[in-house]
Amino acid sequence: MNYLPVLIALIKAVLMVAVVVVIAAYAVLAERKIAGWIQGRYGPNRTAFPVIGYIPILGKMLTRLGVFQPVADGLKFIFKEDPIPGHVNLVYYFLAPCVAFIPAMTTMAVLPFGEMDGQPLVLANLDIGMLFLLAVSSLGVYGIILAGWSANSKYPFLGGIRGSAQMISYELAMGLSILPAFLWANAPGSETGMSLFNVVQSQDQLWMVIWQPLSALIFLVALFAETNRLPFDMPEAETELVAGYNTEYGSMKFGLFFVAEYTHIVIGSGVLTVLFLGGWNFFPGLPSPWPGGWVGGVLSTLWFLLKVFTVVFFFMWIRWTLPRFRYDQVMRLGWTVLLPLALANLVLNAIFIALFDNWFV
Amino acid sequence: MTGRDDNLISVFIDEEEFLVPPGTNMVEAARLAGKEIPHYCYHPKLSVTGNCRMCLMELGMPLKDHSTGEPIIDRRGLQKIGWMPRPAIACATRAFPGIHIKTDSELVRECRNGVMEFLLVNHPLDCPICDQAGECSLQEYAADYGRGYSRFVENKNVKPKRTRLGPRVMLDDERCILCSRCIRFCKEIAKDDVLGFVDRGSYSTLTCFPGKDLQNNYSLNTVDICPVGALTSIDFRFKMRVWFLKETPSICAESSVGVNTHIESREGKIYRITPRRNDEVNDTWIPDSGRILYKSIDTDERLIHYTIDGSHTLVDGAAKEAATLLREGAVAVVGSGRASVEEQYLLGKIASAVKAISVSLVSRTGDGDGLLVSADRNPNVRGALLTGLITSLPHANLGGLASAIESGEVRTILSFGEDLTQCGVEKQLLEKVNVIYFGSHCNETGEVAKVVFPTLTVFEKAGTFINQQFRLQKFLPAVPGPQGVLPDIVSLGKLCSILDGEAIPPTGPEGVWAEMNTEIPQFSAIDFENIPINGILIDGSQWEHLPFIEGMSLHYDPDNNRQIMAEVTKSK
Amino acid sequence: MAFKILERKPLNWAERTYLPQIITGLKITLWNLFQKKVTLEYPDVRPVIPEGYRGIPTLVKDPKGREKCVSCQLCEFVCPPKAIRIQPGEIPEDADYAHVEKAPKQFDIDMLRCIYCGFCQEVCPEEAIFLQNDFSLSGYSREEMVFPKAKLYEMGGTFPDQHNKWGKKQQAAEEAKAHG
């Protein structure tokens, strides 16, 4: 038996996880910095790393930027006392963070992040990439529900309930909003299917967001809801529910929830980029200037990442701009606005595509 | 009270009509009417001198025609009032029919402002260091009538600030406003005329007569009545500000007079004892010797543990052990004239439950001073009579008990608060018998006792005393007792309920009173809560034939009291 | 009337999508992102203490070094959280300031209780207690945070005595003596 492909796949996977987790960690830093700046503060600027922090100007600068903060945060999560409340349901209590964390890490497998010589850079280029992504990412809510349930305490419980209700409500709109994108991508006779790579390739002329602004908007809103970000952070809602579903968690178990949340954001931004922002394609109308070989791969990946970071920034920008919706408003928006809108959007697009294909092609 | 009303006369205070007994001092009449006439030198229990002029008021009387004697009627059809052109002092004015006074007119207020300004001219700025601050009339009236700043540009008079008038009283001459209350007190009440003023004008100074000291047993009352901080108690001086002190009504246990007191404490610590006005008992006075009784409560000598044979236990253990000893019979009970009525009642119950062969009380005697210290230094001998603990008056010596121990007739002694070695029973003798001792302080009896119950002092518990007039007076706990020590009523009650197998022991005086209501005819219809603050006379005529040793005192005359008792009996 | 009733206009279509408002909000926050920071970087940069600031309460001495407090216990009385504990004492008759008669034997302020209300300063008839500029205190135990008299004086320092009440009194006494 040949172990090599397995080993390579494993190394790739670990690498990818590492990169995403680091990005997630720095997303936390970015969040704190952006929150600070928007509010006229500095954000974290004290944590100095031994040796590096002492380099004359550079160390000072890095410290002021808070570059070492995530390290300190991570260490804190690991070394903090890990209290286990007496009233929790132990099995589910321990299970919940894992259930939240694993799907967040799994979804990245199908996310293409670049292109090399016409081949996708992705861990697993599935035909049904999008379906896999939707399926797995919605598993994450079990983490929230379990956490809320197992804590045996009212705030987490409310948080859990809210999380599940919200997830169900917005999953629909989200699913419906990406269908038009695939309808467009799947020109008759094309092999696109549900593959994310092919969706990107189909956008080499025009980004989907230009064709499909409404779909993009619905997807964006649903994405906010799915990732439990403000203004949809019902499950956590710290002003109402203490800390929502993770109230009873501390130390690394809380850390897992935390990392999962930011991983969700990063991956979600990735998906948004892939579906609507042209993935690693250069600018609308301009052909991608990526040369062949690994240079092109790296460049396209960087370009992709740049877009992702922009979206992540947008996430944070929104968070520190908008207040939280009320729970009933969230539900109403989901069911009475987004869902009908997404349905109408799908139907109209389908009709439009049918007419278009019949008359012009 | 009926029938008295006919004697009342109408007086008009600020144009309102009030009924007062004729001859009432107008300061008091105004007080009855709910108005305050500020005053310094007037004191309800002293003669009137009228030298402070603070009580100035406008005085008027209904006019009559000189020739005909007909009332002069004004246009409104009312009798015309002739207002005196100058203000008069209220303290030297007595109520007569139709008298009109104004206590709050422009003129009156101006007078008070003027008097205040003069009083304050030489008064030092001492309030922050003055013990009177907080209960100082000068401060109070200065707030009402003072001008707030001084127009006096000269140097203030300098007078001695730390003059010892006697062993217990310190004089600050600068603060004295020359009201002469202290002088009158010494002369009229204490009958020890030692104080007087020397020098003139603003140099007037209070002083003791040459070769004399203010050292009578009532000297500290001058401190109480001094309206300012000129006289201070050396004992209380600079100890605590009065506004921190909580006043708890209590009864002085010094003698059978039953002086009404306030125990003034802060956070469980007693700082001083002051008299509480009771016109039937002590007016507004208290002997100095009664003021220091509290000092003994906070010593290392206090008993704080329930013990059996010297080892610590809890009250229930001690009560059980005591009950076992008592059930063996041949018990002698020694009660105390210092115990409260409730405790004596419970002790009596125990004595009858164990069929005690003797119940005795220890007498304490001293010289009566004819005022507020009586010859009987037990505050509550009459309580023991009423509760049936004893039937005859106590003796100082328990010789009978000693011989009973020697003869082996008595095997167990229950002593409530009495050190038997002090009244004729030798320690060696006590070692022969089982002693159960209730007491607040260590002593030889406590040392030999098999079972010891620590008790609380009168400052730490609630209860009642019956004084020489057969007046039932209650006292309330001012400070908490030592940690873990239960009120005596509770420990006695527990012992009692074990002995007669009764249900729930009482937890406070209320419970005992509920029982005494039915058991003791004189106590029917009295409940502890409702005992008036000035006490209530009990029908003691049944015991009036006993040769009580008290002589005359301030409001007690042994012969007269028989009559009073007879009246009480009749009214019942 | 002190208030005015405003008509609440119904939202128009664009407003009902909330999108224009969201965009306005985003603009504002973005603009803020590049503004000057208002944070005072505390331990490095110290705030300017304004006049009349109420830091921790301290006891002060007069320019001659006399302790101004006469243990009148008014501050103890007025202190809302009962942070002050005073045990008054007498100045012996042969001391320098015998004419002041009274001084605290013990004076403790429990800084963990103090709420910096300044009532003590306001009530003090001798101008002996002042809330000064120190505002950050720390210690390792509760006992340590109960500041005794010596420490309070050490932190308080000397204050001018504008009334010089006791000085005048002493002077008057001396003059009176001179005149017999």
Ligand code: SF4
């Ligand atoms: S006597 Fe009264 S007014 Fe005078 S110093 Fe004392 S408290 Fe102040």
Ligand code: SF4
């Ligand atoms: S010492 Fe007090 S009671 Fe005596 S005259 Fe002076 S002010 Fe009056």
Ligand code: SF4
């Ligand atoms: S500042 Fe306020 S709380 Fe603090 S000691 Fe003074 S009175 Fe008490």
Ligand code: SF4
């Ligand atoms: S109020 Fe002033 S003088 Fe009085 S005890 Fe307090 S600090 Fe001392």
Ligand code: FES
């Ligand atoms: S009270 Fe009347 S003159 Fe003093």
